[in-house]
Amino acid sequence: MKSKGAITPLDRQHSYVGRNLSRDKAKRAVNGRGRYTDDITLPRTVHAAFVRSPYAHAMITDIDVDIAKAEEGVVLVMTGAELKELCTGPWVGTLSVFPTMKTAPQYPMAVDRACWQGEPVVMVVANSRAAAEDAAELVSITYKELPVVAHKETALEKNSNLVHPDLKDNLAYEKVIDTGDVGEAFAGADHVVEATFDFGRHTAVSLEPRAILASFEKDTEELTIYTSSQTPHMFQAIIARTLGLPEHKCRVVAPFVGGSFGLKIHSFGDEFAATAASLKLGRPVKFIADRLESFLTDIHARENTVTGKMAVSSQGKIEALEIDILSGVGAYSQYPRTSVFEANQILNITGGPYKHQNYKARMRVAYMNKVPTSQYRAVGHPIGNSVGEALVDLAAEKIGMDPVEIRRRNIMEDNSYPRTTASGIEVADMSHQKCLETLVERMKYDDLVQERNSLRAEGIFRGIGIAAFIKGTAPGPAGYYGAGGAPIASQDAATVKIEPSGNIICAVGVTDQGQGVDTVMQQITAGAVGVLPEMVRVIEGDTDATPYGGGTYASRATAIGGEATYQAALALRAELLRLAGALLQREPETLDIIDGNVVDLGTENIRMPLAEIGRIGHFQVAELPNDIQPQLSHTKRFRLNDALYIFTNGIHGAYVEVDCDTGFITLLKQWVVEDCGRVINPILADEQVRGGSVQGIGGALYEHCIYDDQAQLLNGSLIDYLVPMASEMPDIDVAHVQTHTGVSELGSKGVGESGTGASPAVVMNAVNDAISPFEAKVTVQPMTPDVLLKALNRI
Amino acid sequence: MKAAKFKYIRPSSLDEAINLLSDFGEEARILAGGQSLLPTLNMRLSQPKVLIDINRLDELQGISHEGKHIRIGALTRHVDIAESDLITENIPLISEAIEYVAHVAVRNRGTFGGSVALADPAAEMPACTLALQGTLVVEGPNGRRQIRADDFFHDLYETARAPEEILVEVQLPIRRSGESFAFMELSRRKGDYAMAGLACKATFQDNRFLSVRLVYFGTELKPTLGENVMSQLEGREWSETLAEKVIASLEDDLDPVDNLQGSAAMKLHLQKVLTKRTLAEVVQRLGNV
Structure with missing residues (x-):
């Protein structure tokens, strides 16, 4: 490991790391020439549509598919029971790191019993999607309705209806952590503040919905799948295991992927059904979720109620924190990543920026007859940060201290790492103090406070919010997935090779969904080898063409995949210098590679282009001494060791105005200062933070999957489910503090979720500041006008 | 989300379109801009047998x-x-x-x-x-x-x-002197359907309301006149006090329905707020004419 601050190839003038390269794919996407899964048409393709349970809980007593089968254009009708026969066994969405967790086994389509509205029951495959939908309407299913579990608040009561009678109750998992002496700390505290917070369900709403095109060749028994996935290798492993195919004969390609946000790392029954149909038919089968299906069947997230209290001294020292989490999930624990992560992350990170040593947290996860929930951008963090940061503000208010000042007194010091948080998480290489002071400066905090105060006197109610955060990124093998037993790689790999032309191919296991992962790898490769960026082409999203890796999730692409790429590129660079040395009869240490040419170190006099090494290395190998075998491609892997995550940190600021007569919130400005370690591409990092912040604002103000008492989703369209739109979004000022992580040479941490993780917290704090003259408090998200007006006692 | 099968006819004259409507009756829908119709067809909320495309008329x-x-x-x-x-x-x-x-x-x-x-x-x-x-x-x-x-x-x-x-x-009708107009609506995001909205036309004489038309939308089952409020304003001079007084009677004009955007109580409240703001605006605009 090199010491921090040492000059690496990336820090050289010619490195291209730290520069604003534009994404090659962006132009293509903007011109409408991106090739998404639905744009790919194979000969003889047929299309799947699904009959889905209209009930949240019902026995399936009879299915009559005869009329549907006879419809023109229909090639296959398959029930859940028939699909079950093609599966090696059910999915069981548990991980061994959650030892007492329980879930019911699950098949890709409902067998005998449907447990959530939208669960697939029958698949119809026909010559066109329209024909499949026509025939699907002709499938006749008789249901016997069963009692529904619709509310997490009553799901754990003794006499509650049961989602799965075999499980005896609806409790998926319960966990308690208790560090220090919370009881004593609260008993002896100068002040205690408490509140209960409620967070509504929402979902990812990727621009491109879930999509799959599965093509099985019966003659060779080879399966090729094109799918909108973040994790092609995981998909390969699970499809092979579920349908009993040899892994090496399953190729999974993720072409253009139009947004994902954690949605596209899970196993969805309809996608497996479509694949099974291809196996059965020997024809390509396409399934594209429409928007209604997306709302009904994509994983949901965030439905949690958290009660929290904080003990604080009169001098503003946070003494203790206690939270109780009730998490409402779906009918099954989502395979393979489970549905208990959200609550577990809330438990892990709430109060994470602060130095208190007394922390108690309980989480209970309750099954309901709703679509399963699972990992979605910034898992648990928007909730944990909202709770923790709201409690800090309540504490500040109680003792009459400025919200910035109380944070200044309690955040972990920048020179105090490595250390352990009260929840037991090891953190390192953080910069809370630097981030806070940077934020105060960029916000012009004192001026803003003055402006707010003087406008308040005019009846204009503006509020300032502050929210510090920590964020787990790039999970390691000791944690949930590696040790947990699921076929999810926490390591990742890159192959970097030189072509005869002297250009470089970089194939990576991490994947791009539009955020620019490929551009980042291109820059790292160019910087490390010493070539122009346009000399590098990045290949990702194809299990046939890339080394095995986990793909992109949990803000890991740059932190894990980037380091693997860096190491592979360094290995190739060393080999190129060795070959150049042999050809030039020079010591490799006296040479360098700049912009695609081997040069003399220091003087930068060009000695030979890399194309010359490419040519000789591939074709005129005899020009090399006999004892040299050119190694023109290098694969390197990178994994974390003991760390659960590479934790990052940062802080948000927000300025809002509340119309107290209408309950409408106007977002005036937001600031984010975050520390993702080394920034490879500033514009892409900024836009990750901005887009992520907007997604957080979506949850804070707009997005909500609304269910009735029978667990029927009431808003399954973009008319009723509100996503944040540009007109309402504030300007978001982004700054990066770059404390390199010590676990890699590259030094990058994750950046993709730092916006989402604390944006709801900062907006809620700002809203509560704005309405503070009315002694009103909002603790419900989304903060709709209805919520505001009730808090303000106007209705 | 594919529409069920339908027959598509594009008449080239109004007479032809009317004949088609007479022939098919309730089984036909008129396709104009399609901005409301096509989503309902694609979601199979509506399955007409015939679409009569009038775009060439x-x-x-x-x-x-x-x-x-x-x-x-x-x-x-x-x-x-x-x-x-x-x-x-x-x-x-x-x-x-x-x-x-x-x-x-x-x-x-x-x-x-x-x-x-x-x-x-x-x-x-x-x-x-x-x-x-x-x-x-x-x-x-x-x-x-x-x-x-x-x-x-x-x-x-x-x-x-x-x-x-x-x-x-x-x-x-073309605007006449002494008339003033105002329009307000509340929607969560720009371009959304209104949660509450109000269109106002007012005629003034000597700073007094001669007549007022207040049409509320977004909260009722149809665009609805605020007749009680309108009648109380007529002949009166604008003041904050008057506004407070008249909006109480809005409860007699409106009977909002609960929906996903919020409760009936909230909608009535929002229409009251809009009434005050719209009337203040329409008066101010008259002064500026």
């Missing part, structure tokens, strides 16, 4: 000045209303409200006639047509007839237009 096009009113052909796109000088100069209420109609892409295709004929309770153009006391001209097998806006909107998506009739144009 030149008789239904255009905006023109005709005597004391402006004629808006039923097929006029929202974008053309927004860009029309005739509308800007003569029907300021429409000109103000058109910006609230959905988004650019919808305004490019959606038609004025389609919006009024559909009578979505949260839509802007039906409310404005009622506020302005416009006249709707429909044509059917028995010829043309005129329907006053006051008589047109019956209930949720129900209007005085008979199934075999086509809305051909809307006539809106």
Whole structure:
């Protein structure tokens, strides 16, 4: 490991790391020439549509598919029971790191019993999607309705209806952590503040919905799948295991992927059904979720109620924190990543920026007859940060201290790492103090406070919010997935090779969904080898063409995949210098590679282009001494060791105005200062933070999957489910503090979720500041006008 | 999300379209801009047997000045209303409200006639047509007839237009001196359907309300006149006190429905807020005329 601050190839003038390269794919996407899964048409393709349970809980007593089968254009009708026969066994969405967790086994389509509205029951495959939908309407299913579990608040009561009678109750998992002496700390505290917070369900709403095109060749028994996935290798492993195919004969390609946000790392029954149909038919089968299906069947997230209290001294020292989490999930624990992560992350990170040593947290996860929930951008963090940061503000208010000042007194010091948080998480290489002071400066905090105060006197109610955060990124093998037993790689790999032309191919296991992962790898490769960026082409999203890796999730692409790429590129660079040395009869240490040419170190006099090494290395190998075998491609892997995550940190600021007569919130400005370690591409990092912040604002103000008492989703369209739109979004000022992580040479941490993780917290704090003259408090998200007006006692 | 099968017919004259409507009756739907119809077809919320595409009917096009009113052909796109000088100069209420109609892409295709004929309770153009006391001209097998806006909107998506009739144009009276207009709506995001909205036309004499038209939308099953509030304002001079007094009677005019956007109580509250703000605005604008 090199010491921090040492000059690496990336820090050289010619490195291209730290520069604003534009994404090659962006132009293509903007011109409408991106090739998404639905744009790919194979000969003889047929299309799947699904009959889905209209009930949240019902026995399936009879299915009559005869009329549907006879419809023109229909090639296959398959029930859940028939699909079950093609599966090696059910999915069981548990991980061994959650030892007492329980879930019911699950098949890709409902067998005998449907447990959530939208669960697939029958698949119809026909010559066109329209024909499949026509025939699907002709499938006749008789249901016997069963009692529904619709509310997490009553799901754990003794006499509650049961989602799965075999499980005896609806409790998926319960966990308690208790560090220090919370009881004593609260008993002896100068002040205690408490509140209960409620967070509504929402979902990812990727621009491109879930999509799959599965093509099985019966003659060779080879399966090729094109799918909108973040994790092609995981998909390969699970499809092979579920349908009993040899892994090496399953190729999974993720072409253009139009947004994902954690949605596209899970196993969805309809996608497996479509694949099974291809196996059965020997024809390509396409399934594209429409928007209604997306709302009904994509994983949901965030439905949690958290009660929290904080003990604080009169001098503003946070003494203790206690939270109780009730998490409402779906009918099954989502395979393979489970549905208990959200609550577990809330438990892990709430109060994470602060130095208190007394922390108690309980989480209970309750099954309901709703679509399963699972990992979605910034898992648990928007909730944990909202709770923790709201409690800090309540504490500040109680003792009459400025919200910035109380944070200044309690955040972990920048020179105090490595250390352990009260929840037991090891953190390192953080910069809370630097981030806070940077934020105060960029916000012009004192001026803003003055402006707010003087406008308040005019009846204009503006509020300032502050929210510090920590964020787990790039999970390691000791944690949930590696040790947990699921076929999810926490390591990742890159192959970097030189072509005869002297250009470089970089194939990576991490994947791009539009955020620019490929551009980042291109820059790292160019910087490390010493070539122009346009000399590098990045290949990702194809299990046939890339080394095995986990793909992109949990803000890991740059932190894990980037380091693997860096190491592979360094290995190739060393080999190129060795070959150049042999050809030039020079010591490799006296040479360098700049912009695609081997040069003399220091003087930068060009000695030979890399194309010359490419040519000789591939074709005129005899020009090399006999004892040299050119190694023109290098694969390197990178994994974390003991760390659960590479934790990052940062802080948000927000300025809002509340119309107290209408309950409408106007977002005036937001600031984010975050520390993702080394920034490879500033514009892409900024836009990750901005887009992520907007997604957080979506949850804070707009997005909500609304269910009735029978667990029927009431808003399954973009008319009723509100996503944040540009007109309402504030300007978001982004700054990066770059404390390199010590676990890699590259030094990058994750950046993709730092916006989402604390944006709801900062907006809620700002809203509560704005309405503070009315002694009103909002603790419900989304903060709709209805919520505001009730808090303000106007209705 | 593929529409069920339907027959598609594109008549080339109004007569032909009316004959088709007579032939197919309730089984047919008129396709104009398609901005409301096509989503309902694709979600299979509606499965008509026949679509009659009237987009080639030149008789239904255009905006023109005709005597004391402006004629808006039923097929006029929202974008053309927004860009029309005739509308800007003569029907300021429409000109103000058109910006609230959905988004650019919808305004490019959606038609004025389609919006009024559909009578979505949260839509802007039906409310404005009622506020302005416009006249709707429909044509059917028995010829043309005129329907006053006051008589047109019956209930949720129900209007005085008979199934075999086509809305051909809307006539809106040209503004006169002493008139002032204001339009306000609350929607969570720009371009969304209104949670609450109010279109107002007021006539003044000696700073007193001579007559007021207040049309509420987004909270009722149809665009709804605030008759109690209107009658209490007439003959009075504007003041904050008057506003406080009259909005109490809004409860007699409105009976909002709960929906996903919020409770009936919230909607009534929002309409009260809008009433105060809209009246203050309409008075201020008169002073600025």
